[in-house]
Amino acid sequence: MKADPRQFRQDSARAIGDPTLRANLRHTLGRIRARRAEALAAIEDVEALRRIGNAIKQESLRRLPRLLEQLEANLVRNGVRVHWAETLAEANGIVLAIARANGVRLAVKGKSMVSEEMELNAFLAEHGIEAIEADLGEYIVQLAGQPPSHIVAPAMHMNRHQVAALFHDKLGAPDVPDIEAMTALARRILREKFQRAGMGITGVNFAIAETGTLCLVENEGNGRMVTTVPPVHVALMGIEKVIARLADLPPLMRLLTRSATGQPISTYFNWISGPRRPGEKDGPREVHLVILDNGRSAIYADAQLRETLDCVRCGACLNICPVFERIGGHAYGSMYMGPIGKLLTPQMAGLGQAGHLVGASTLCGACFEVCPVQIPIPALLLRLRQEASQPSPAGRALVRGAGGARNPAEAMVWKGWQVLHDSAAAYRVFARLAALAGDRLPAFGPLKAWARHRALPRPAPRSLHRLLRDRPGE
């Protein structure tokens, strides 16, 4: 299954018609929403906390280049090797070079959205290196040959029966939908992999500039295994993950885990500040950090769109979204799905590739209301819609592929609309014609497609202007 945002219309239509998927999504999203609500109800003044979260991310972004340099200097002092990549190809090349230098044949991975962005597993496989996902959800979708369908719960589109069938098919397990037994099997298989792997690969949730520390949030312990047992650890992060101070961590963590899974804190919260030191008995001998741009610096250049980079990848906007609830994550054709994906994917892949994703929203605003760092997702979607159908207004940075989702027929309709409203005479003629023919509007071409899910407007036989003019007594 190859992800492709251009297939969104077909893929979302197929998803809506899949009753199993719809039932699975209703079940899991119902649970995850309830847990988030419960966790946030237990603390006072959540709104102020969200403003603090937003302020921390804004402040970090305001100082981004300096913080990245400070992070690098401190990491290097701590013994971590830092690499920079402008493109996905560069990032993949860096990981491959590290793997080759260490004779790695097998790598184990913690969950990393950046590695999904890089399509790292496929790239390493092409070069003879096997990369195995260690997060249970990621392991399931990897076995199924699918991309993750959610940034926090990658296999949320599958139910226990589907996972059992998959484990039966791929691992020879009995086809019994027993969640504990399936988890135990994955534990057994992956424990052996952790010990054999030559390299561990993870993402980064927060990077602390003042100490040179990489923070990793996880529940399963796979993140600890991957960063402790193999001799080499490679961490991957986007440039936006850096924050200035240790003191920024508590409020961001407070928001992140409650918003993501409804936990006050994750089971494990790892702070990694370097490789195994002299005298230490375990831990990797090498730690590398790859800092990836891939279009983020262009997002950074725009004062409004920059807020996209506040995202802490909690998934709350996916969980609350009425569109995501109906189509799931795969239909978006991108590793970033749901509301935040509709912002990230078009800005990274270009509006020409993914411009229509920004239309897949009712602008209901639920995503903004749950976002722990208050990203104004609806406003940014509107901005991108504008960018998608016409070039940027002067003075603003161009989004890649601006105007790329321009539809000539739609543009013509709006042009006509403008002409009608510019001229009183034209408007009068149009209103008269509409009154005569409006209820017999033939539905064909684009109008027919538009009318398939909507009622066509029926103009009144007498317009409001006419009614006012003809009022008796005047």
Add this chain to the structure above:
Amino acid sequence: MSDARTRILERLRRAESVRPYYANTEPAREREWLARQPALGDLAARFTREQELVGGRVLPVAGWDQVPAAVAPWVREFAIGSAATGAVPRLDPLRAHLAGALGVRVLTYDREIEAQRAAIFGVDCGITTVLGAIAETGTLILIPSPAEPRLLSLAPPIHLALLERRALHPTMAAFLESGAFGSGTPGSAAPLVTTPPSNLVMISGPSRTADIELTLTIGVHGPKSLLIALIG
């Protein structure tokens, strides 16, 4: 790739002075917000309640000398046949009791993992001290060291943690302000001057997942049981 570095940083520097489109005047600090939160009450009680909510077990013990006798019921309940500790003299009485009266095979994790991997992955229970804990969320804080390596609290299916009551901090912020991580003052303008520990881990309950149908399942990759003696 120094070229990539230069180009990325140049692009960011060019855009650095862009004024934020959405101004936020909230101070980027948690302190005032924390002060408005309800009081935590007794720290030990809060810690215990939060740990138990996530599946950990907490046993109050009067003092270090009581630990060997206090953990004996756990040894029977969890059928602990073998246990590993680091090279920590303070644990010698416990080790002696385990190996003697309780008949547990006790080993010491005192060589590099490459020489001890099978033993550490094969033992029933890893025993560690901890640096401290956070009462609000029921979180243990461990800084693995040459004496107590990382895998002791990760590889064995049972983790027995020894926590002193006086090491309880109310919140994560309070722990950071105690200066236990590096010697600088977090949040102040002064940078941290010492090298931070290579690894710090916060642990709240046994390993868990909810990746299949959002159904909570305990014991994925890390310990299936977390037992905590709360000493003092």
